[in-house]
Amino acid sequence: MLSSAPSRRPAGGRVVFQRIIWVRVRRRKRQSAGRRSPWLPGNRAPIETAGPLGQNTGAKYRGAKPGRIQGAAVIELENVGYNYGGGELLDAVSVQLAPGSFHFLTGPSGAGKTTLLKLCYGALTPTSGRVRAFNMDVHGLDRDQMAYLRRRVGVVHQDCRFLDHLPVIENIALPLLVSGRELGHEEANLHELLNWVGLSERAHALPPELSGGERQRAALARSVILSPDVIIADEPTGNVDWEMSQRLLQLLVELNRMGKTILVATHDLSLIRAAKNQVQARVLRISNRQLQLAGADL
Numbered sequence: 001m002l003s004s005a006p007s008r009r010p011a012g013g014r015v016v017f018q019r020i021i022w023v024r025v026r027r028r029k030r031q032s033a034g035r036r037s038p039w040l041p042g043n044r045a046p047i048e049t050a051g052p053l054g055q056n057t058g059a060k061y062r063g064a065k066p067g068r069i070q071g072a073a074v075i076e077l078e079n080v081g082y083n084y085g086g087g088e089l090l091d092a093v094s095v096q097l098a099p100g101s102f103h104f105l106t107g108p109s110g111a112g113k114t115t116l117l118k119l120c121y122g123a124l125t126p127t128s129g130r131v132r133a134f135n136m137d138v139h140g141l142d143r144d145q146m147a148y149l150r151r152r153v154g155v156v157h158q159d160c161r162f163l164d165h166l167p168v169i170e171n172i173a174l175p176l177l178v179s180g181r182e183l184g185h186e187e188a189n190l191h192e193l194l195n196w197v198g199l200s201e202r203a204h205a206l207p208p209e210l211s212g213g214e215r216q217r218a219a220l221a222r223s224v225i226l227s228p229d230v231i232i233a234d235e236p237t238g239n240v241d242w243e244m245s246q247r248l249l250q251l252l253v254e255l256n257r258m259g260k261t262i263l264v265a266t267h268d269l270s271l272i273r274a275a276k277n278q279v280q281a282r283v284l285r286i287s288n289r290q291l292q293l294a295g296a297d298l
């Protein structure tokens with residue numbers, strides 16, 4: 001089984017947005033007083049890791065033994081298999097995402113990256129094995145539990161779709177509306193968020209008017225609007241140039257430094273190399289239907 005530890009880099013980046021996130025975290029902590037939330041910053045159990053996470057040479061991970069996680073993993077796949085009906089796509093996949101960890105998921109086109117992400121956030125049910133998120137078995141969640149999971153896990157989809165007749169700001173705010181929040185109370189937050197992703201000037205543009213990089217940033221903003229604990233991004237830098245991919249990476253790194261657990265599917269190895277200079281990231285690779293910890297050959 002693969003496992004990981006959280007990044008422990010000092011906080012940095014856009015202070016205002018960070019403050020908003022922390023206010024929300026504190027509010028949620030107050031609301032859930034008495035209920036232990038192992039994934040909340042400051043409430044995490046110590047984690048014992050398999051690899052020397054400070055040294056991301058990759059070679060150090062080769063042959064690393066599974067880590068023993070003492071705290072709860074936010075997402076855990078246990079012997080998961082999946083097929084769409086045309087033969088096994090994933091077989092005996094086991095992985096734990098520790099709170100605050102940063103993972104890349106890579107592998108050739110068609111290897112099953114998107115499928116694996118969908119299994120992680122409950123959009124697909126494994127054909128064998130078990131997926132757990134926040135200590136809940138993802139299979140068989142009732143409607144309320146699924147809504148809870150949707151709030152805790154923000155997703156940037158590979159094809160990031162929007163409602164084309166609504167301006168960017170309203171698209172980003174949609175998860176708030178769906179979860180029954182009063183938009184009036186959230187307006188300042190929304191503008192801070194737009195500012196954070198660099199889309200203040202495009203707040204009232206319609207999605208078809210956005211560039212590829214703007215769409216990706218809008219999708220990222222939408223995925224974090226409910227202040228989730230986990231952000232799952234599927235090829236968030238697909239179809240953008242190097243500079244924009246660095247900017248998107250920076251946003252993900254900032255989220256990780258705030259304590260968010262990040263899982264990013266990408267085939268862009270140079271993005272992974274760039275990330276490793278900034279954050280303690282582990283790289284998972286799908287190969288021959290199985291999940292492996294990638295080594296130094298990246």
Ligand SMILES: Nc1ncnc2c1ncn2[C@@H]1O[C@H](COP(=O)(O)OP(=O)(O)OP(=O)(O)O)[C@@H](O)[C@H]1O
Pocket residue numbers: 084089107108109110111112113114115116158267
């Ligand atoms: N809904 C579906 N029904 C049947 N087969 C599917 C479905 N979705 C995906 N597949 C197949 O499963 C395989 C894995 O698809 P998936 O999208 O998970 O790959 P991927 O690694 O994300 O690829 P890419 O890098 O191109 O995004 C592909 O062969 C794909 O055609």
Ligand SMILES: [Mg+2]
Pocket residue numbers: 113114115158234
């Ligand atoms: Mg994909």
